[in-house]
Amino acid sequence: MEYNEKQKQILVTAEQLFSTKGFDGTSVRDIADAAGVNIAMISYYFGSKEKLMEALFEQRTTNIKVKVESLLKDDSTTPFQKVEILAEDIINKIMSKKQFFKIMMCEQVINKNPVVMNLMYDLKKKNLEEFGKIITDGQQKGVFKKDIDFLLLYNMLVGSISQMMITIDQYREYNNLTNIPEEQVYEQIKKKLSENIKVLFKALLSYEA
Known part of the structure; x- marks a missing residue:
């Protein structure tokens, strides 16, 4: 709208x-x-x-349906590349909306408002269904393992992003980045998260692991 x-x-x-x-x-x-x-x-x-x-x-939440539809139509991209591209897209979109993310985290902890909780549940359900399509596509092509827990995999991705955003001050202190502008720190985090998620997904999805 x-x-x-x-x-x-x-x-x-x-x-x-x-x-x-x-x-x-x-x-x-x-x-x-x-x-x-x-x-x-x-x-x-x-x-x-x-x-x-x-x-x-x-306005602020990330529905991954359009991205998934685009990836599924792209025959030039491998199943692993599709998962990596989708994960990177989710990381970028969530971390670009820091203020809204703070609201969602607080509301989840309080767990008092049914309106907010239902909105979050519906969004996660829709995104999980779309995420599952990418994994299923890789399974049907014989690239991904058959026994994949879609929800666990998706939660590992979103949970990793959430934890990094919650502990950003600790991350800055631990890595001696307290004098670096916040936006630069976020860019570094996005890059490192993306790299680590790719390694993790490769290990969990691949027959080679």
Whole structure:
């Protein structure tokens, strides 16, 4: 869905407040005041705080369906290359939305809001189905092992990204990167995560391991 500038302003403001005060700790009035609009405008555009979160979720989350469809049509790319390309795409997309990721992590820990939890569950289910198509394609071509746990593999990927983002300050300190701009550190992390995930997936998917 395409949003006008005022709607985008409201979404960005809501994202900022949700990431600092939490979903339950942020009121519609808080969002209206910070965005410089009236409450009626938010109600007109989004209906409720829950619907506003749904809109934000749709804007910020990564649905890998289009990427998977493109990869499956590409006969010039090997099954291992397809998995590596998809993993790198997921890493880049998740790590480019740090503020929204913080919201999702906090909401998962609190586990109080059924709206957010259902949105996250549905997204993971859809992405897992798409991820499974890439693995199945490799299995049908005789490249990947038959006994692959799609969910475990997908969780290892997303979990690795999540853990790195949560512990980025520790990573910077451990690797003497405290004086390096944050964006440069994130670029380094993305590169290293991608390299390690490729090695891990090769070991778990290949008959050679």
